[in-house]
Amino acid sequence: MTAAYFVAGTDTDVGKTTVAAGLLHAARLSGASTLGAKPVASGCLTTAEGLRNPDALALMAESSVQVPYTLANPFAFEPAIAPHLAAREAQADLSVAALLAPMRQVLAQQADFTLIEGAGGWRVPLAGRANLSDLAVALGLPVILVVGVRLGCINHAVLSAEAIERDGLPLAGWVANIIDPxxxxxKxxxxxxxxRLPAPCLGRVPRFERATAEQVAACLQWALLAP
Structure with missing residues (x-):
């Protein structure tokens, strides 16, 4: 039996990748096969192999099922700006359909535990009037919400949960990532x-100087998501 989730955040830089890598690590430790993907990423580095995103690489490092980088992160942009603006500058078709095909290939790998990580918050724009949330809807994935705990986070979290519900997707759980201790x-x-959030808390992640997937995994209740 397999399980797949879409990882969303209440904002940008709230620790989606930190939490996703921790969940993948915990799943691997339990013996489950794992696969993480990030369909679109800005702020990529130029390498001999092409543009590479640190977040996507972090997910791949915790994936026991290996896929080509271009499948794990099909849209990689160098500028650290909003993805739809980066795509416009690169003249790339950042549509739901363009993202849907590679993500369906990721899900077709049938890993026991698959995570597809979004970019920024729930309503990140794509081409035209589309949003990245439309990809989660098209894939029909339950959502894990990463809440960046700092002043104002309750409003961000509740609004995000309401939008997820309004889009017809279940909120499988949420993680409190304590950005500002x-x-x-x-408390x-x-x-x-x-x-206020209509789903179980999967864990509270304290502020680490340099968080590792192993450290974060120890803070999470992966069993609540286990297939």
């Missing part, structure tokens, strides 16, 4: 998130 009333904010 000095957030006022941290109370975490309790409010647990009260």
């Amino acid at each position: 000095h957030t006022s009333r941290l 109370e904010n975490l309790a409010t998130l647990a009260e």
